[in-house]
Amino acid sequence: MANLKTSEKKTKAQSMGMHTEVLTGKTQQKFFNPDEAENFFYWGTHKVDFNKRTELDVKDMDCKEANNKIDQLMGEGYGTIVIKNPQGKHSLGVGILNKLNLIFEGSLGYFGVGSIDGPIVTVNGRVGWSCAENMMAGKVVIEKNAGSCFGAAIRGGDLICKGSVGARTGIDQKGGSIIIGGDAGAFTGFMMQRGRIVVLGDVGINLGDSMYDGTIYIGGKIGSFGSDAVEAPMTKNDIEWLTRKLKVAEIGNNVDLSKMTKVVAGKKLWNYDALEPTEKKGAI
């Protein structure tokens, strides 16, 4: 591994100001390369036309058949796909790595729209456990309630539930935003590492337990703080960000943002602080 601390040769990313700090930790960080990014594409992705719309009834399909059919429709260029009768089936709409307007007319089971990178998803019903797990980018809007582990380990994008969610929302969150219109259960933000969680209602016990970083905003009552989670003062930047995000989420018009409780990590983890300082600052 190159000695980054003493190296005089800057990478292109550093020259562009994307990485200004010298690492001193024990990491093997790979710098973002803009040349590669321009030419980067996921295998198996599709160019779609949002104006090309179709409907798919998955009532008599299992999740594999339904997902294959969605992939086939994207391959045919459909950019807006309406899924009829999902009926609580598991793992629908997973692994979509291109732009797409995906609408579910009904409810999803476990692991719905997991590992996605880019699509805009609307679920007109409810979702089960681990919705949008490992989401990288895009926007997911749930019109009703969601189960536990909502947005587990998401890296980016906006994940919105207009109703209430279960326990461990945003567990292991590594980026992006999770916005909840109603209440959230225990262990919200458990082991959170980056990103933001907004809950307009109440939250259960052990909020932000073992969080490394990131920010949680709570509009209602807090059952209890978890280990390492502490309250921090709301700033003008917080209120500006919340105003912008809640507008995107189309909820919380009447909420007095200045009265929300801001929760952050109260403990410094040396290795974590040393690993990715620039990205950490960007996330906060």
Next chain:
Amino acid sequence: MCGIAGLIHRGKSSNVGEELQNMLQALKHRGPDSTGYALYANNDGQNFIMRFKVGENVGEGSTSVNEDESVYDERKKLVDKKLSELGATIMKEEKLTPYSYRYEIKYGKDLMWFSQAIESIESVEILSIGKSLELIKDLGDAKEVSERYGLNKVQGTHGIGHARMATESGVDIKSAHPFWGYPFADVSVVHNGQLTNYWNNRRVLENKGMRFMSECDSELIAVFLAEKMRNGATLEEGMKQSLTGLDGVFTYFVATKDSLGMAKDTMAAKPLVLYESDDLVAMGSEEIAIRSILPQEIDTYDPFDGEVKVWQI
């Protein structure tokens, strides 16, 4: 991982046998080893229904020791003799499998003493006693068990069921759910999760005269609640005490002759999806269980950590 399901019709009866079969079959992937039903049927309420087994199902996948069926007949004769000694009258008897029976009996004394006397016979276990409770459990999936015992025509008000993946104890009927809330008539429990203070609680409860028939941690919930109720607690009070008295992760259902309840541990580590309307409550480990009886678009939710709910018929 196990699957649990329950439903209660409020103000009416329905084909709960078939409904619960569909719900549990939808959860088969969570527990293929055994399936159990606790159905609250429209019986006349005159006599006790006693379901008991005199041996184990030793079919494919079973961890039980094979026994000659003649042993079962001998044990059944001993049960009949014991019932006579206890002053119980057999009004009707049905042999359901070589190892299990359903008796309608007339009996008016203490059920705890009665149960201890019957279960003093080697390998005999009372699966349930009640005036409306029909508790059936056996190896196989929901459909196989339902067909074996003719459950899909049972009319009633409510029921709970369990699809079991055996983890900490054997693949046998004695470890299968539901568990009867001995010694209370018409009380049953199903559980998804793991209890970590099983032995501590078991020793304490056994010293208080409670009985355990298996080494399945889930049985503790039934015994724990029964002991609380024996000391005057209501069902809901007992369930609330279980949130701190039981350590581990759990979602469980408990049913009595006129109610259905659910409890979820304070970590909310085990799944539960709930649908509630004016005339029906249906719940299960996964939404697809509810969808199997309510295919139309419905609103469901996950109960929160430490939540206890009880519904009446």
